[in-house]
Amino acid sequence: MRTSAPTIGVLALQGDVREHLHALAGLGVDAIGVRRPAELDRCDGLVIPGGESTTMFKLARTFELFEPLQKRLQDGMPAFGTCAGMIMLADRITGGTADQETLGGLDITVRRNAFGRQVDSFEGDLAFAGLPDPVHAVFIRAPWVEQVGAGVEVLARVEAGEAAGRIVAVRQGPLMATSFHPEVGSDVRIHRLFVDLVLQTQ
Template structure:
């Protein structure tokens, strides 16, 4: 594990003072103000980002929770998504929470009709609204050992379990499969909501008819179908990995499936829950450490971002400026 970089103003391992990191918050829609407040308290310079040229000077960026479809539509229209895709492809630090995690995924299930644009970067299968609607929001204690050890499977005596993280889930997604190179940081046990079961059963059945001769796709469908076996009880218990609680299964009932709710791949972090809606700053501290380490290693920061006129074209840039105003 890389050693933490000292806070701004303190000496680094080379004896040189570290500079304050600058983190952008994608402010197209969603809970960007809450992220900004927490990151500012940790000593980061924070900027709201709505246009491509506003990436200039950033060391890291946060994609907040909100409505992923709305964020995608606005992001495409204002030319932000191409810049985000470039950012991710260059390995620069980015953190997506809830809707932001969906945008950073390569494959999303339960999309609205017509689909939506994704930034990509995380080779995972993610299911939108896995846990249900706004009224099905909940809080669950999560094991935080992975913030120090690097993955949920590497625990150091269980010490982190003594201080679980209060994870807030609101219309949250869940990662069903994580590909090579993706570190799993947190899991919970929970059944999908009734709507997800109904929609995914129909979708997987249709795909089976379309691709019955493709062995690879058929095997993948079987794995995904295991998450959508039966309707969800009206109130399902959710258990955070290492955090205690129920499994969502009553006596004699098949145990609820385990789904992934926090991941990392290189400098990309995704959380299905909303760390910005708590007073616990551990996840924000984790991302700030990643940004500092990236700056120290030379993989963070943009000092030569293209102008909006060059990226979008003069007409598109002018339209975006008017829309923001």
């Protein structure tokens, strides 16, 4: 039985890195920023934050992280992608650039910027599988999931408005993803679900 806290990295190329590190540290894990393969090697799990997905792919190539990330995911490392992180974990992308790559792992089709531009960002409460009370979700130029494979569990959907019914949170094995930003605010329950997922794989 493991007695030490797991090490969970946050891909530190772009986005809300500090906020994710703060949320994870508050849950008692060893939280580290990941920019190099050696830092990735220390991780029992990884958070891939929001940002601009095409830029993040290019930076992952620049920092020689792309192939090591793919290998760790293929080997079963738990990962949690938020917003652009969801796009990076998706097997298929709609609305991406012609040369856009994915790390893959989640059998989903994601539409980039599905909710519109920055000015179309919004907030709302969502029922989230495994949590007794709704989560307050912040969507910023967010994607949504257009299609899921047979092995994918839908964790949350938009509940009202023009996008009602759209899938915005999923899980498949050791991989989780949300369209929204759970690191915004003080509610760490979704991060706790990911920490529990990491612990289950140890």
